[in-house]
Amino acid sequence: MSDPAIVQATADDAERLASMLGRAFADDPMIRWKLRPDVTAVQIGATFEPLVAAHAAVGTLREVEGAHAAAAWIPPELAGRFDELARSGREAVLALTDDGGVRFDAFWDWVAEHLPTDAWYLDFVGVDPAHQGRGYGTALVRDGLARAHASGTAGFLLTETERNVALYERLGFGVVERTDAPGGGPTIWFMRAGPSSNRSG
Numbered sequence: 001m002s003d004p005a006i007v008q009a010t011a012d013d014a015e016r017l018a019s020m021l022g023r024a025f026a027d028d029p030m031i032r033w034k035l036r037p038d039v040t041a042v043q044i045g046a047t048f049e050p051l052v053a054a055h056a057a058v059g060t061l062r063e064v065e066g067a068h069a070a071a072a073w074i075p076p077e078l079a080g081r082f083d084e085l086a087r088s089g090r091e092a093v094l095a096l097t098d099d100g101g102v103r104f105d106a107f108w109d110w111v112a113e114h115l116p117t118d119a120w121y122l123d124f125v126g127v128d129p130a131h132q133g134r135g136y137g138t139a140l141v142r143d144g145l146a147r148a149h150a151s152g153t154a155g156f157l158l159t160e161t162e163r164n165v166a167l168y169e170r171l172g173f174g175v176v177e178r179t180d181a182p183g184g185g186p187t188i189w190f191m192r193a194g195p196s197s198n199r200s201g
Contacts, residue, residue, distance in 0.1 A: 004139050005065040011056045016067045018049035024069075024126030029186045030160040034103045039096045047092040054088035055123070062143060064127075069136035071125035073144035076153055079117050083108070086123070106182050111158065114177065114190055120148035122157035141171055145193055154194025160186040168193075 009017060022045020025031045031044060055061035055072040058081065063070040074082060086108045094101045115121055122144060127137045145155040157173065159165060165175065173191040180187050 004068075004134070004136050006062055006139060006143050007065050008059065009052070009056050009061040009063040009070060011053050013061075013063060013067065014049050014053040014056060017061075017063060017070045018052045019045045020067050020128045021045060021048040021052070021070065021124070021126045023129055026129075028160075030107075030181075030188075033181075033185050034093065034107060035096045036098050043096055047089045047096065049089070050092060051085070051089040051124075054085050058085070060085075060123075062140060064131075064136045064140065067128075068131040068134075069125070069127040069140055071137075071140035071144060072123040073147070073155075074121045074123055075148075075151070076118050076120065079115070079121070082115060082121070082123075083112060086111070103183055103185070107185055110182050114158070116154070116156055116192070119154040119156040119192065119194065120144055120151075122155065138167075138171065141168070145171065149194060154192055156190070156192050158188050158190050160188050162187075162189070165189050165191070 022041045022043070025044055026041035035044070052061060052070070058078060060074055060078065061070060061072050074085065090101060090104065093104050097104065122141065125137050125140050148155045155173070157168065159168065168191050172193040174193070175189050176192050177190040178187065
């Protein structure tokens with residue numbers, strides 16, 4: 001199988017990529033934990049649209065051509081904009097919560113405390129369920145990691161899915177911390193690939 005074509009996504013791609021990400025993350029515990037249990041994949045997709053648009057605007061969004069998968073990598077020079085990017089979909093999320101966004105805000109405050117200032121951070125990677133198993137997600141992770149290492153820096157990510165830990169380890173990541181999110185949130189694995197450094201916070 002040939003490597004998928006990875007291209008820079010633009011604001012024009014936001015709607016279709018958001019819809020794809022809604023399907024990709026429909027059952028994701030890190031997403032679901034912050035929302036009401038009746039929220040649909042279509043509604044989740046709508047919350048991704050401002051996030052996708054924000055990443056596209058600053059050039060941090062890449063996609064597998066055809067909108068089959070997408071990933072957002074935040075380089076160190078944009079680390080100061082993490083909070084802005086992470087909360088860009090907050091208003092859309094609020095309507096889908098039963099706590100006014102308390103879990104959402106607490107989670108992203110907590111994540112921000114764990115992020116390094118000198119690594120490329122994988123904000124999200126998602127693959128359309130209809131196209132999973134074709135290596136698209138792996139290709140997008142490798143793409144970002146290659147750019148990080150080319151600039152002499154590390155890659156950093158988090159996952160709440162235990163089976164993904166081994167997958168990321170095969171790509172060169174190692175677990176730096178395993179801990180539970182605040183307020184009864186899911187267990188999170190923080191992972192790093194590349195040179196060690198000090199964390200922010």
